[in-house]
Amino acid sequence: MKTFHCRTLAIAVLIIFAMLLLQRVESLSISTPHFAITHNYSYNPESNYSELFESQLIPQPAGVPAAHSSSFVTLSNGDLLAFWFAGTKEGRPDVQIWMSRYHNGVWSQAKSVVNPSMVSRANNRYVVKLGNPVAYVDAHSVLHLFVVSVSMGGWSGSNLNHMISNDEGATWSEPDRIVVSPFFNVSTLVRTSPVGLSDGGFYLPVYHEFIRKYPELLRFDASGNFVNVIRITNKNRMLQPSVVPINSTDAVAYLRNSTLGDAPKNIYEVFTHNGGLSWDKPIATNLFNHDSSVVGLNLQDGRFMMIYNQVTRGHLWLAISKDGLNWRPFYQLENSDLHGAEFSYPDAHINGDTIDITYTYNRKEIKHVRFNKKWLNHEANNASK
Numbered sequence: 007m008k009t010f011h012c013r014t015l016a017i018a019v020l021i022i023f024a025m026l027l028l029q030r031v032e033s034l035s036i037s038t039p040h041f042a043i044t045h046n047y048s049y050n051p052e053s054n055y056s057e058l059f060e061s062q063l064i065p066q067p068a069g070v071p072a073a074h075s076s077s078f079v080t081l082s083n084g085d086l087l088a089f090w091f092a093g094t095k096e097g098r099p100d101v102q103i104w105m106s107r108y109h110n111g112v113w114s115q116a117k118s119v120v121n122p123s124m125v126s127r128a129n130n131r132y133v134v135k136l137g138n139p140v141a142y143v144d145a146h147s148v149l150h151l152f153v154v155s156v157s158m159g160g161w162s163g164s165n166l167n168h169m170i171s172n173d174e175g176a177t178w179s180e181p182d183r184i185v186v187s188p189f190f191n192v193s194t195l196v197r198t199s200p201v202g203l204s205d206g207g208f209y210l211p212v213y214h215e216f217i218r219k220y221p222e223l224l225r226f227d228a229s230g231n232f233v234n235v236i237r238i239t240n241k242n243r244m245l246q247p248s249v250v251p252i253n254s255t256d257a258v259a260y261l262r263n264s265t266l267g268d269a270p271k272n273i274y275e276v277f278t279h280n281g282g283l284s285w286d287k288p289i290a291t292n293l294f295n296h297d298s299s300v301v302g303l304n305l306q307d308g309r310f311m312m313i314y315n316q317v318t319r320g321h322l323w324l325a326i327s328k329d330g331l332n333w334r335p336f337y338q339l340e341n342s343d344l345h346g347a348e349f350s351y352p353d354a355h356i357n358g359d360t361i362d363i364t365y366t367y368n369r370k371e372i373k374h375v376r377f378n379k380k381w382l383n384h385e386a387n388n389a390s391k
Contacts, residue, residue: 039209039225039281041251042145042202055359057381064088064106064113064364064372072096073104075351076364076372077140077199082147084357085109087175088364089119089139089151090372096137097160103139103153105175113374120181125155125167128180132157137164142200144208149175150230152196152210155183162215166194170230184232186224192216194224197246197299199353204254207233209282211247211259221247221261223282238285239276250302250310250330255281258330260302260312261288263295270294273314275331293325293333299351301363302330306356307379313339313352313363320347322365326386336389339363339375349373 066073070092078088086108093101103120106113119139126133133155140152149171154164167181186194193216200208206228213221221238238247238259243266247259257278263271272290279286293314300314312325312333322340325333340349352365359378367373 038255038283039207040204040254041257041281042204043251043254055378055380057384058360058376058378059381060377061373061375062113063367064374065115066371067092067104067116067118070094072369073372074366074369075138075197076366077353078355078362078364079141079143079149080355080357080362081143081174086362086374087141087149088113088372088374089141090364090366091137091139092116096369097135099134101136103136103151107175108374119151119175119178120153120167120169122155125153125181129165129167129183131183134158137161138195138197140196140199140210142208142210144230145202145206145228148172148230150200151178153181154195155181161195162193164193164195164215165191166196166212168230168232184224186212186232186235190216194222197351198248198301199355200226201249201251201257203281209249211249213245213247215245219243219245219264221245221259223247223249225282236282239288241274241288244274244288246299248300248302249282250304252304252330255279257282258302259285260291260300262297262299264297270317271297273300273312291331291333293335301352301354303354303356303361305379311354311361311382313354313365315350318343318347319350320344322349322352324385326382334386334390336386339365 072095073092076090078086088106091101092104102118104116105119106116122133135156138154142150151169153167156164166184170179193214194212198211200210202208207226210224223236225233243264244261246262249259251257259276261274273293273295274288276288277286295314296318298315303311310327310330316323320342323335324337325335327333350366354363363375
């Protein structure tokens with residue numbers, strides 16, 4: 007009988023640990039969050055503004071052949087600050103996080119912000135590689151930088167690190183490892199931009215890759231402290247949520263579809279109506295992507311825009327929608343069928359009449375594209391004829 011009870015207890019413990027491994031415990035927030043909606047769009051269709059479309063490659067660090075996964079923020083004076091990882095190849099120990107500033111139409115020469123040794127020293131643990139930086143400026147003008155690090159294995163064994171700067175990137179705090187769960191605390195990755203909340207805090211979209219792949223939100227308070235984690239969906243192989251607020255309580259998250267196989271993969275979307283506390287069932291959109299990161303934008307004029315890879319990563323498209331549900335592709339930012347061509351992992355922000363996009367350019371550089379609403383409307387109207 008004693009042996010039976012011991013076996014039962016052992017089985018129970020294994021079941022509990024398996025449940026914790028597959029689904030981390032989510033703590034509920036005390037208050038219902040609200041998205042911080044800022045309507046900074048002032049475009050007048052009758053204005054005399056000329057169409058604007060320009061692009062340039064961000065200067066890369068000398069002797070560094072590979073670059074990927076950019077993120078950028080808009081500073082108070084209108085400058086842009088971009089971050090990405092670069093080294094000899096993704097996953098190599100020499101990969102660092104680099105930063106460049108866009109001022110008066112020119113990007114500065116890139117400089118290193120984070121390397122594996124810095125993260126290793128700060129957290130007293132071995133770090134073999136870094137990746138996927140994500141930047142955010144909060145309601146108090148504090149700059150946050152989130153970086154993925156790996157001590158062993160692949161990206162599914164990653165940790166998430168948090169750094170802050172109070173002087174727009176001139177100096178930084180030491181990397182601080184975020185404890186998402188007291189159990190295992192691995193496999194939390196970032197890719198897409200945070201969204202602000204009305205209380206001064208923000209949501210950081212993340213995703214989990216170990217055993218199952220699914221998207222989550224990490225909530226931070228107004229002081230930049232981690233509060234809790236919210237599961238967006240349990241649907242497997244949904245990654246890298248791009249969260250787009252619609253109003254103070256409603257938002258849509260667009261999900262990368264990493265379903266196995268070569269068949270076309272629909273981009274999925276999922277809605278929340280209570281400030282992100284719970285999410286509806288994911289549904290497939292009419293857009294397809296090649297198992298790659300996507301970005302959605304609220305154009306603040308009743309329309310939405312998507313930046314995504316259609317068919318392959320050699321084709322980077324813009325699509326437009328009046329309801330965030332039904333999409334119409336209207337412009338190709340990049341179009342190449344060459345073997346190895348890749349224009350992927352976009353980040354995008356709208357500020358007034360201007361839309362900025364950065365993305366990986368052939369895994370060698372980061373490209374910046376800037377256009378205004380007049381150009382966008384002209385292209386969208388021409389594509390519909």
